[in-house]
Amino acid sequence: MAETSNQEITDIVTEQTLESGIQHVNNPVLDLPQIEKKYLECVTGYQQKENSYLFTDGSATVEVKVVSDEIIRVRLAPHGQFLDDFSYAVSNPDQHVALYAFQEEADCYTVSTNTVTCVVNKADFLISFRDREGKTMNQDHSPMHWEENSDFGGYYVYCTKVAQAQEAFYGLGDKPTHLNLRGKRLTNWNSDTYSFSFDQDPLYRSIPFYIGLNDGDAYGIFFDNTFKTYFDFACEVHDQTSFWSEGGELQYYYIHGPHMMDVVKGYHSITGTHYLPPMWALGYHQCRWSYYPENKVRELAQNFRTKQIPCDAIYLDIDYMDGYRCFTWNKHYFPDPKKMIKSLTDDGFKTVVIIDPGIKVDDNYWVFKEGKEHKYFCRRGDDYFMEGHVWPGRCQFPDFTNPDARTWWGGLFKGLVDAGVAGVWNDMNEPAVFGRGTFPNDVRHNYDGYRGSHRKAHNVYGMQMVRATYDGLKKLNKGKRPFTITRAAYAGTQRYSSVWTGDNVATWEHLRLGMLQLQRLSVSGLSFCGTDIGGFSGEPDGELFTRWIQLGVFSPFMRAHSAGDTREREPWSFGEAFEAINKKFIELRYKLLPYIYSVFWEQARYGFPILRPLAMLEQEISSNIPREEEFSFGDKILVSPVVNSGQTSKKVYLPKGDWYDYWTHTLLTGGLELDVKTPLDQMPIFIKAGSVIPEFPPMQYVDLKLVNTLSLHVYYGISTVNSYIYEDHGDTFAYEQEIYLEKKLTLQGSKNNLVLNQSMEGLFTERYETYQLHFIGLPFQINRIWVDNRTVDWSEEAGVPTVEVNKDFKTIVVE
Numbered sequence: 001m002a003e004t005s006n007q008e009i010t011d012i013v014t015e016q017t018l019e020s021g022i023q024h025v026n027n028p029v030l031d032l033p034q035i036e037k038k039y040l041e042c043v044t045g046y047q048q049k050e051n052s053y054l055f056t057d058g059s060a061t062v063e064v065k066v067v068s069d070e071i072i073r074v075r076l077a078p079h080g081q082f083l084d085d086f087s088y089a090v091s092n093p094d095q096h097v098a099l100y101a102f103q104e105e106a107d108c109y110t111v112s113t114n115t116v117t118c119v120v121n122k123a124d125f126l127i128s129f130r131d132r133e134g135k136t137m138n139q140d141h142s143p144m145h146w147e148e149n150s151d152f153g154g155y156y157v158y159c160t161k162v163a164q165a166q167e168a169f170y171g172l173g174d175k176p177t178h179l180n181l182r183g184k185r186l187t188n189w190n191s192d193t194y195s196f197s198f199d200q201d202p203l204y205r206s207i208p209f210y211i212g213l214n215d216g217d218a219y220g221i222f223f224d225n226t227f228k229t230y231f232d233f234a235c236e237v238h239d240q241t242s243f244w245s246e247g248g249e250l251q252y253y254y255i256h257g258p259h260m261m262d263v264v265k266g267y268h269s270i271t272g273t274h275y276l277p278p279m280w281a282l283g284y285h286q287c288r289w290s291y292y293p294e295n296k297v298r299e300l301a302q303n304f305r306t307k308q309i310p311c312d313a314i315y316l317d318i319d320y321m322d323g324y325r326c327f328t329w330n331k332h333y334f335p336d337p338k339k340m341i342k343s344l345t346d347d348g349f350k351t352v353v354i355i356d357p358g359i360k361v362d363d364n365y366w367v368f369k370e371g372k373e374h375k376y377f378c379r380r381g382d383d384y385f386m387e388g389h390v391w392p393g394r395c396q397f398p399d400f401t402n403p404d405a406r407t408w409w410g411g412l413f414k415g416l417v418d419a420g421v422a423g424v425w426n427d428m429n430e431p432a433v434f435g436r437g438t439f440p441n442d443v444r445h446n447y448d449g450y451r452g453s454h455r456k457a458h459n460v461y462g463m464q465m466v467r468a469t470y471d472g473l474k475k476l477n478k479g480k481r482p483f484t485i486t487r488a489a490y491a492g493t494q495r496y497s498s499v500w501t502g503d504n505v506a507t508w509e510h511l512r513l514g515m516l517q518l519q520r521l522s523v524s525g526l527s528f529c530g531t532d533i534g535g536f537s538g539e540p541d542g543e544l545f546t547r548w549i550q551l552g553v554f555s556p557f558m559r560a561h562s563a564g565d566t567r568e569r570e571p572w573s574f575g576e577a578f579e580a581i582n583k584k585f586i587e588l589r590y591k592l593l594p595y596i597y598s599v600f601w602e603q604a605r606y607g608f609p610i611l612r613p614l615a616m617l618e619q620e621i622s623s624n625i626p627r628e629e630e631f632s633f634g635d636k637i638l639v640s641p642v643v644n645s646g647q648t649s650k651k652v653y654l655p656k657g658d659w660y661d662y663w664t665h666t667l668l669t670g671g672l673e674l675d676v677k678t679p680l681d682q683m684p685i686f687i688k689a690g691s692v693i694p695e696f697p698p699m700q701y702v703d704l705k706l707v708n709t710l711s712l713h714v715y716y717g718i719s720t721v722n723s724y725i726y727e728d729h730g731d732t733f734a735y736e737q738e739i740y741l742e743k744k745l746t747l748q749g750s751k752n753n754l755v756l757n758q759s760m761e762g763l764f765t766e767r768y769e770t771y772q773l774h775f776i777g778l779p780f781q782i783n784r785i786w787v788d789n790r791t792v793d794w795s796e797e798a799g800v801p802t803v804e805v806n807k808d809f810k811t812i813v814v815e
């Protein structure tokens with residue numbers, strides 16, 4: 001007798017069931033027919049619920065929700081039932097919408113705001129987005145579709161968009177590859193990737209957000225799904241861009257441009273920005289795996305001060321702990337942590353310590369005991385504890401998606417904060433487990449009451465850990481801003497932490513990679529980012545280290561770090577010649593701090609990214625798309641780090657407009673490529689004409705008391721340019737109560753004069769009384785300088801006219 005396989009029976013019965021409507025087939029060998037790639041069909045009806053429109057094809061439901069004037073969210077429920085509307089990424093799902101309208105046309109429905117129209121085609125359920133002029137910005141290639149995930153339940157969910165012929169793609173976090181992602185297929189699954197390589201994927205972070213740039217216009221897509229997600233940018237099929245997930249809901253936000261800047265701002269408006277960091281966190285940080293024992297740390301600190309190389313923070317890596325038990329000290333290496341930290345603090349150093357998620361299984365260890373007692377540790381599918389091997393040996397891991405566990409965790413920092421610790425570094429939170437890599441999928445998570453397996457919680461585990469860390473420090477810090485840094489992240493982590501790019505390598509290729517990763521992170525919402533300066537593993541030579549310090553000056557986060565098995569790696573470790581150059585560049589970082597701080601303010605308050613790739617500065621010029629080595633820090637300083645060994649000159653493209661060479665004050669015209677000399681003690685730095693750049697006097701660490709006068713470098717320009725200077729206490733949250741100053745300096749030059757106006761907002765009072773103005777690039781001889789209608793005297797410093805004026809001036813005229 002020929003056997004009929006189960007699959008065949010399933011097929012036959014499925015067919016019969018579908019065709020004849022038979023409800024009961026009494027055959028125990030039958031399984032449910034699996035739903036394979038099912039596509040939305042034609043729209044059969046709709047319903048409105050306030051700013052949400054629900055469309056159906058008879059069984060599936062699609063929600064189109066107006067989030068703001070620029071943002072529309074699309075969600076799919078294969079069987080008409082949406083999951084609970086909960087997101088770790090989105091902190092602000094309901095924004096102000098000025099106006100929205102719904103219309104039914106012959107072949108489609110439209111949902112429009114002031115700026116964007118979402119079109120839902122009746123016949124095939126294809127969804128597209130148009131701008132006000134009717135230009136299609138983004139459109140479905142195929143209807144949204146799904147496939148049953150019979151192993152875990154739920155669905156694989158898919159969205160396939162049209163990739164326009166010239167479209168370029170940006171974003172997606174820390175992918176170590178070219179800025180334009182076209183032609184790549186990428187995965188999001190947080191992974192501990194020691195010594196990663198070019199194009200390796202995935203790495204430590206999951207940021208399922210991309211920007212499409214086509215024909216000079218940009219839009220963004222944020223696929224808010226924490227499961228393992230995939231993005232294919234015209235890789236498999238040249239005219240399609242797809243994204244999909246192994247579970248969860250197909251839910252994405254369309255964010256309108258048309259400027260990339262607007263897209264990033266829009267993305268920040270839903271996922272948040274990084275709070276204003278304490279200013280010391282923007283100084284130079286020295287890290288190593290590990291500085292111990294205590295006298296090594298003191299010697300390090302001493303060296304910085306004797307050599308007069310500025311530094312604000314020293315890090316303690318895992319060896320400060322007792323057997324790698326979090327929240328403990330190795331009393332042999334650090335007999336009196338409080339005393340040591342006090343003397344570091346007196347010397348102007350902040351102490352930052354590492355904290356990993358793995359808690360040693362040890363009934364004599366209070367952290368383990370408390371976690372066990374309160375059931376804060378993660379459990380496997382069958383209720384056993386999730387155990388894994390990390391630095392302390394056998395460990396259990398707090399479920400940071402449990403709000404109670406987060407509160408508990410935050411409180412654990414009390415001892416460290418009491419000892420004087422100023423910042424916390426969260427590592428290994430992908431989570432990383434030796435041997436098997438990470439948690440198995442069956443581990444269960446609280447997920448803030450919405451439940452889920454590790455498949456759903458994996459990508460947010462690190463984010464929730466650093467959130468707990470941040471919240472705890474904020475409470476314990478008595479009004480001082482915390483500083484946190486995390487390795488793993490999901491979209492929105494910027495609300496709680498800075499990030500670094502993980503275990504890179506001391507090679508020129510990695511210096512270049514770092515430069516790309518930082519630009520990419522910055523347009524993906526994680527502006528406060530840095531690389532391990534010098535490369536974590538391997539040995540840089542003096543030249544590579546110095547070039548990396550130079551990139552570091554223009555990295556939002558500036559920290560040197562190295563692995564335990566490498567040679568000493570401080571700014572003076574490569575001989576005097578290199579030391580002098582490293583010192584000069586670290587000093588440059590400190591000079592520029594008032595500018596850098598103001599750029600951070602613009603990030604925190606307005607959602608502007610800190611680093612801006614050239615393609616963002618001039619998105620209408622398609623020949624900029626392949627350029628990866630020029631970017632701006634804020635909107636006034638453009639740099640092009642040297643990322644090749646022995647490079648004595650470099651071709652640098654300057655965006656249109658006038659620029660000054662920072663070193664020579666030579667005026668340059670942009671819109672073309674220049675040949676720039678790059679001796680080791682210089683890197684290409686350019687200042688936009690018309691800018692006012694504030695500079696600090698020399699300091700060894702952030703010390704606002706030393707600012708007796710603020711230098712303002714005024715770069716003459718012929719059009720009107722606004723510059724902003726932000727000032728406040730530097731380390732408190734008083735700025736949330738308007739205790740800050742935002743100064744607007746408007747510069748306007750003409751052939752024979754220059755007018756500088758100042759206005760300000762906020763309630764802070766600076767402690768200095770005067771500005772020292774330096775006029776750079778004046779095309780005329782000065783006859784007179786007027787300050788609020790009174791003439792003043794000026795002098796010259798190295799050929800630059802300079803004048804001291806009261807900080808409250810309103811108008812200065814130089815003629």
Ligand code: MIG
Pocket residue numbers: 288289317318354427428487502503561562563
């Ligand atoms: O298994 O704490 O990326 O920065 O120095 C290695 C030791 C654990 C990995 C981090 C690195 C840190 C190191 N950590």
